Amino acid sequence: MTIHTPTTEAQACAVVASVAATGTPVTLRGGGTRTGLGRPTQVVSTISSAGLTGITLYEPSEMVIGARAGTPLAEILRTLADRGQMLPFEPMDHRALLGTEGEPTIGAVAAGNISGPRRINAGAARDSLIGIRLINGRGEAIKSGGRVMKNVTGLDLVKLVSGAHGTLGFLTEVTFRVLPAPECVVTLAWPGLADEAAVALLSAALGSPFEPMAAAHLPAGIGADQARTLLRLENFASSIAYRTDALGELLSQYGRPELIEGAASQELWHSVRDARFFAGSHEAVWRLSLAPTKAPRATAAIIQALPQARWFYDWGGGLVWLAVPVDEDAGAAAIRAAIRSLGGHATLVRAPHAVRAVVPVFEPLAEPLMRVTAGIKNSFDPAGIFEPGRMYAGI
Amino acid sequence: MSAIAFPAPRADILARRDAIIAGLAGLVAPEALITSDDERRPYETDALTAYRRMPLAVVLPSTTQEVAAVLRYCGEQGVPVVPRGAGTSLAGGAIPQEDAVVIGVSKMNRILEIDYDNRAARVQAGVTNLAVTGAVMSEGFFYAPDPSSQLACSIGGNIGMNSGGAHCLKYGVTTNNVLGVTLVMLDGSIVEIGGAHLDAPGLDLLGLIVGSEGQLGIVTEATVRILRSAEGARPVLFGFPSSEQAGAAVAAIIGAGIIPVAMEFMDKPAIEICEAFAKAGYPMDVEALLIIEVEGSDAEMDAQLARIVAIAREHGVKTVKESKSAMETAAIWKGRKSAFGATGRIADYICMDGTIPTGQLPFVLQRMAEIVKGYGLRVANVFHAGDGNLHPLILYNCNDPVEARKAEDAGNDILKLCVEVGGCLTGEHGVGIEKRDLMRVQFNEADLNQQMRVRAVFDGEWLLNPAKVFPLDGRVAA
Numbered sequence A: 001m002t003i004h005t006p007t008t009e010a011q012a013c014a015v016v017a018s019v020a021a022t023g024t025p026v027t028l029r030g031g032g033t034r035t036g037l038g039r040p041t042q043v044v045s046t047i048s049s050a051g052l053t054g055i056t057l058y059e060p061s062e063m064v065i066g067a068r069a070g071t072p073l074a075e076i077l078r079t080l081a082d083r084g085q086m087l088p089f090e091p092m093d094h095r096a097l098l099g100t101e102g103e104p105t106i107g108a109v110a111a112g113n114i115s116g117p118r119r120i121n122a123g124a125a126r127d128s129l130i131g132i133r134l135i136n137g138r139g140e141a142i143k144s145g146g147r148v149m150k151n152v153t154g155l156d157l158v159k160l161v162s163g164a165h166g167t168l169g170f171l172t173e174v175t176f177r178v179l180p181a182p183e184c185v186v187t188l189a190w191p192g193l194a195d196e197a198a199v200a201l202l203s204a205a206l207g208s209p210f211e212p213m214a215a216a217h218l219p220a221g222i223g224a225d226q227a228r229t230l231l232r233l234e235n236f237a238s239s240i241a242y243r244t245d246a247l248g249e250l251l252s253q254y255g256r257p258e259l260i261e262g263a264a265s266q267e268l269w270h271s272v273r274d275a276r277f278f279a280g281s282h283e284a285v286w287r288l289s290l291a292p293t294k295a296p297r298a299t300a301a302i303i304q305a306l307p308q309a310r311w312f313y314d315w316g317g318g319l320v321w322l323a324v325p326v327d328e329d330a331g332a333a334a335i336r337a338a339i340r341s342l343g344g345h346a347t348l349v350r351a352p353h354a355v356r357a358v359v360p361v362f363e364p365l366a367e368p369l370m371r372v373t374a375g376i377k378n379s380f381d382p383a384g385i386f387e388p389g390r391m392y393a394g395i
Numbered sequence B: 001m002s003a004i005a006f007p008a009p010r011a012d013i014l015a016r017r018d019a020i021i022a023g024l025a026g027l028v029a030p031e032a033l034i035t036s037d038d039e040r041r042p043y044e045t046d047a048l049t050a051y052r053r054m055p056l057a058v059v060l061p062s063t064t065q066e067v068a069a070v071l072r073y074c075g076e077q078g079v080p081v082v083p084r085g086a087g088t089s090l091a092g093g094a095i096p097q098e099d100a101v102v103i104g105v106s107k108m109n110r111i112l113e114i115d116y117d118n119r120a121a122r123v124q125a126g127v128t129n130l131a132v133t134g135a136v137m138s139e140g141f142f143y144a145p146d147p148s149s150q151l152a153c154s155i156g157g158n159i160g161m162n163s164g165g166a167h168c169l170k171y172g173v174t175t176n177n178v179l180g181v182t183l184v185m186l187d188g189s190i191v192e193i194g195g196a197h198l199d200a201p202g203l204d205l206l207g208l209i210v211g212s213e214g215q216l217g218i219v220t221e222a223t224v225r226i227l228r229s230a231e232g233a234r235p236v237l238f239g240f241p242s243s244e245q246a247g248a249a250v251a252a253i254i255g256a257g258i259i260p261v262a263m264e265f266m267d268k269p270a271i272e273i274c275e276a277f278a279k280a281g282y283p284m285d286v287e288a289l290l291i292i293e294v295e296g297s298d299a300e301m302d303a304q305l306a307r308i309v310a311i312a313r314e315h316g317v318k319t320v321k322e323s324k325s326a327m328e329t330a331a332i333w334k335g336r337k338s339a340f341g342a343t344g345r346i347a348d349y350i351c352m353d354g355t356i357p358t359g360q361l362p363f364v365l366q367r368m369a370e371i372v373k374g375y376g377l378r379v380a381n382v383f384h385a386g387d388g389n390l391h392p393l394i395l396y397n398c399n400d401p402v403e404a405r406k407a408e409d410a411g412n413d414i415l416k417l418c419v420e421v422g423g424c425l426t427g428e429h430g431v432g433i434e435k436r437d438l439m440r441v442q443f444n445e446a447d448l449n450q451q452m453r454v455r456a457v458f459d460g461e462w463l464l465n466p467a468k469v470f471p472l473d474g475r476v477a478a
């Protein structure tokens, strides 16, 4: 296994061109923390972004930060925090869930469209990603987007590359829009609700004018004996006090919420963000994306087939984290059947190699979309060198 | 004006016009097919009225299946297609060509489903932007992207252009507010991308479709996010002695952790034009005006405004006018929102649309004034100050071809300036035909070729809105 570590964009172009010339598949590595995400791939070499580090642009008053792809996420977050700012989409850290080590990089956050609880209100990583530089499979450095938030010049390749898991090219630099960090954060927790009632509460809250920035439900047994339904408010201190009261009143039929503040609140949301409740276990882990109110129906159907399943809800119910026994297909058939009629989809996030080799990790697409996907892959990467098969077989 | 080239229509297609029309007639109801000169004329142009071309025919289907049948037919026949919403594009995005069939979605204008619990609405592509908000307003909800043309423009066109508006500083633009689309591809296949859930599987094709200017397929339905309105909203008008001070105040407000829902900037000529029209009570003794809107409960708005006003005072603000009533709020916004119309009353103008890093604002304003003066013309500026999207209105006399040409040249120089300082050619109006030939200012050949290869995946023959967005001479295959 060769590891290429280019330190300039020009070197990266040369590396990719040489790899493309031999047609050898290559994996793209940031910090290596998401090892094992996606379908297993047969690669013989790695291109690492470890030599491409450093913040290239930070203008707090323009709410924009740009960095080379291998820059540790931690450095980005620290730099922003020093000026009272943050990444709006609260990226997940996969290390606990996947049992990996290393430093997550900002390039891989873009490549994976990695978002956390704030996604429901502030958008996904792809919504904040405003510019990229990338080496395509021809060894050409290309750019899309830029450093300004409003930009409709040409096709939005930024979105296409975000969430492509390295299959379209090697990112060398990414630019994100940032936001001021809130002055004050508080969590409201309602104890003891069943799933249906919990999601109804979260829907009512998210449909209120009081702007919850995160909304999750942890059933009994997930992190505590008793179920907890969670809303997070972020704002200036005076607004938080007002909105806490207003939400309490609006949702009074569900009982009185407990207030969780400071480090305890932060710890709780990190657990939700990083799906830490499933860390260290031997279960397979799925991520289901659904219209929020349909989520309890989906989990009810899944438990019929997989009685040992455990789950919790983020994004007001729109994201279900599900842990099931690994045997056979890791529940794929039952899970995909349960959500088929509900209009959502499921991604296998954690499972042993052997399972991911036979179970489609990403939801299979309709035939015309698969054709388009293959065409796009080919347009970026005609030699098929980048992470071949990571998302779909043959792509 | 004649600076922008159109490709010569293909003679073989023109020669087959009768046969093509007969073919289309077999696919849609008679009233959906428009072929007479008189009835085709409204489709000759869009809001870039200086350019016009009579289309071969116009089809206004009523269903996704009809769109699919017509598109498949045109694809098989090798006939270019121009997708059209309401035709309000300012970039010439919906202007046809003589050998093209216009497929308009204006008859597909029903709201199909509103799901308040999941905060989503499914609508047909021809629904107007404002009608979506209209349909959910009674429950206190709204659709966030708010282009000034929202009374007329369609959701399909908004998706085509990734439109934004004054309030997208907080709520984002179209791409941040669309969850799914029904898309008809050139071969007639109908696909669903995304839905009422977040994050569709696979590559982000939805993100690619939004802003693709009718080059990848025709959107017939969309699922959009609807949001609950804030308890209240209140704008404040600030007058500054200089644009530098206004710009510095904007930066300081953001630096203090405040993201207002809107921050609009107007320079002196724009203030004068808008005040003369809207009588909004804009101050006339200042060089720059900011309209800053905040949202929340009364107490929250009071608290936020107090901080904003304090910051403005630190930056030498001369006039502070808080809206005290719904009428005053309406007046303040009327002045801003009618900027285009009001300008149209005093002169012909072209409305440019570039984006710059906001820190460059004072420099860019000064350079723009010099550029336009250099051509012997005048310019008025309105500007989304929070996100750097500027709209210089270059005034000229359209009956004077020399002046018209100068106005276009001045506009091009301004867009180049935007790119030079780190911005882009278009923030919300799109490329269309208008900025097509400037694309190489912002992108090099490799950048553009990659975009065109992706485009060709959907339409290898370049039949969908073919003369738009990309320079005519550089086409590549997938």
Ligand SMILES: Cc1cc2nc3c(=O)[nH]c(=O)nc-3n(C[C@@H](O)[C@H](O)[C@H](O)COP(=O)(O)OP(=O)(O)OC[C@H]3O[C@@H](n4cnc5c(N)ncnc54)[C@H](O)[C@@H]3O)c2cc1C
Pocket: A001, A027, A028, A029, A030, A031, A032, A033, A034, A035, A036, A037, A038, A039, A040, A041, A042, A043, A046, A049, A069, A070, A104, A105, A107, A108, A109, A111, A112, A165, A166, A167, A169, A170, A171, A172, A353, A387
């Ligand atoms: C079956 C299988 C076999 C494997 N065999 C090996 C092996 O033999 N040797 C080995 O070293 N590893 C192997 N790996 C792990 C390898 O695939 C991991 O992806 C690798 O550790 C790189 O880390 P990472 O990119 O996932 O880390 P992260 O930095 O967390 O990256 C996550 C994702 O982002 C993408 N990405 C990261 N940086 C960029 C960038 N700059 N531009 C574009 N995309 C980017 C990656 O492609 C990946 O999809 C294997 C994995 C599997 C599943």
Ligand SMILES: Cc1cc2nc3c(=O)[nH]c(=O)nc-3n(C[C@H](O)[C@H](O)[C@H](O)COP(=O)(O)OP(=O)(O)OC[C@H]3O[C@@H](n4cnc5c(N)ncnc54)[C@H](O)[C@@H]3O)c2cc1C
Pocket: B046, B047, B082, B083, B084, B085, B086, B087, B088, B089, B090, B093, B094, B105, B125, B146, B147, B148, B149, B152, B153, B154, B155, B156, B157, B158, B159, B160, B161, B162, B163, B164, B165, B166, B213, B214, B215, B217, B218, B219, B220, B340, B428, B429, B430, B465
């Ligand atoms: C007075 C005025 C003010 C404006 N203010 C703003 C503003 O504040 N912000 C802003 O962003 N824009 C603004 N615009 C520009 C314009 O209104 C927007 O670009 C709008 O989104 C166009 O919508 P439309 O329905 O008129 O589309 P059209 O003009 O008909 O088409 C626009 C583009 O989308 C494509 N298209 C249309 N329908 C479809 C479909 N169903 N499927 C696929 N492609 C399609 C077309 O081919 C074309 O490329 C303004 C225009 C005017 C005249």
